Each structure stands twice: as structure tokens, then as C-alpha cells.
Amino acid sequence: MFPEDSLQSIIQPSDWWVKNENKKLCRGALVITFSPHVDQIPYTFEPVGRNAATEHHSATVKVSPLKVDRPLSQVSLPVAAMTLHEKEVWAAYRAKKRPSLVFSSETIPVDKALTRGKPNHATAPTFLAAPYYGIDQNGKRAGYSPEFIERVRHCEYPQFHWDKLPISGAEESLLRLDHLQPFGAHHDSYKILDYRLSDDAMDILDDLLRWLIWGGVAEDSMILAYRELIDSTF
Numbered sequence: 707m708f709p710e711d712s713l714q715s716i717i718q719p720s721d722w723w724v725k726n727e728n729k730k731l732c733r734g735a736l737v738i739t740f741s742p743h744v745d746q747i748p749y750t751f752e753p754v755g756r757n758a759a760t761e762h763h764s765a766t767v768k769v770s771p772l773k774v775d776r777p778l779s780q781v782s783l784p785v786a787a788m789t790l791h792e793k794e795v796w797a798a799y800r801a802k803k804r805p806s807l808v809f810s811s812e813t814i815p816v817d818k819a820l821t822r823g824k825p826n827h828a829t830a831p832t833f834l835a836a837p838y839y840g841i842d843q844n845g846k847r848a849g850y851s852p853e854f855i856e857r858v859r860h861c862e863y864p865q866f867h868w869d870k871l872p873i874s875g876a877e878e879s880l881l882r883l884d885h886l887q888p889f890g891a892h893h894d895s896y897k898i899l900d901y902r903l904s905d906d907a908m909d910i911l912d913d914l915l916r917w918l919i920w921g922g923v924a925e926d927s928m929i930l931a932y933r934e935l936i937d938s939t940f
Contacts, residue, residue, distance in 0.1 A: 742799035840876030
């Protein structure tokens, strides 16, 4: 399934992807999430009026770029769905359903007695996951150049990881470790798929993440052995 010059080849004959038998949200699980385009400037919705004086469930809004160096603009209108607290704004990102890899499962729930009277979002459980992007170039997807993908497959960049997902869709995918982000643990926020990374595969992804965050890997990392193999062979 995987070529000889891929990171996956160093754990063969062990499996890279295995069945998530219990369809459990766990480290290495493959899930579907709505992943925002975090590299783009978000938009903010500013309510500027209501459709009728007695209408509290809809409003006319102004859409404009949300820039961090601009003063916050808060307009207080009695619209039930657009209530804001102090220093809050509405932000909207373009997003897309994507397969994502779970790096940390649901956080430990906080005793409700410790948060009584506080908003739910203050301690709501989350999990961390990184999204996959399709590599194939076609009419619906910009994709990536073959030269770039070869460098990614040869593990030259810690923020990218080449893979083949065991689901329908793009033939090859790119994991963006630099897009690792929290997702709400509510069941409407994600969908668990039938597969997860094997323990050996997850160890390698952990090494990539360590490289990305701390600038290097441990001396006994399989990534170093793989890079030496690539340098001597390719």
C-alpha cells in the first residue's frame, strides 16, 4: 500500500492503519470535523438593525474583515441569537468537512460543583486533532505539486505528513500538524470513522509533532533512521 520511500515503510510489516473496533474517540482515531481555514482573515458580523421593532430572532448584519489591530465594534441590539459579552465579537471562518487525526482524546471532565454559576464554555471538554488535505489536483481541488509532495513524503518538513487514508476520497492526503486545533467534544462536533493509527504509527507522528514544536527529535527516533535511509538512497 505504501511506497518504499515513505515514512510508513519503516514499520512494515506492522500495520499503519488499524480498525477502531469500538469506534472510540482516542489518540490516533480518524474523525470527520469541520476544520476552519485558519490561514485566512475571518469575518465579523455586526448587527445594524432589526427587520421589525418587535422581532427578536433575526437582524440585518454588516459583514466585514475581523482584524486584530482594529478596535472592537460592539452594537447592542435586542436580538436573542446575537448576544455578546464584554470584549466579545462574532467571528466567521470558512470551513470544510475534513478527515482529522486525533492527538489527544476528550479532556478530563471538571466537577460541576467547581463551576456552578459559570458559563459552560469555560470548562467544556475538547480534544485536539489535525486535519488532512487532499493532494490530488482536479477540478474541485487545487492539490499540490509532485515535487513538493515528494519532499513531504521524504520527511523534510515537520509540519506536513504524507499519507494514504483508508477511506474513500483523495488517493493521497497531507496531514497539517501546524493546524493542530481543539474541537468540542460534543457528539455533533465530530464523527468517528472506522480506523485509527496503530501504536507504532502514532509514535512516529508524536515524533513529528515534537520536531515541529521543539525543533528536533530524540536520538533514537525512527525518523532519524528514515532520513539517513532517504539521504543514502534517494
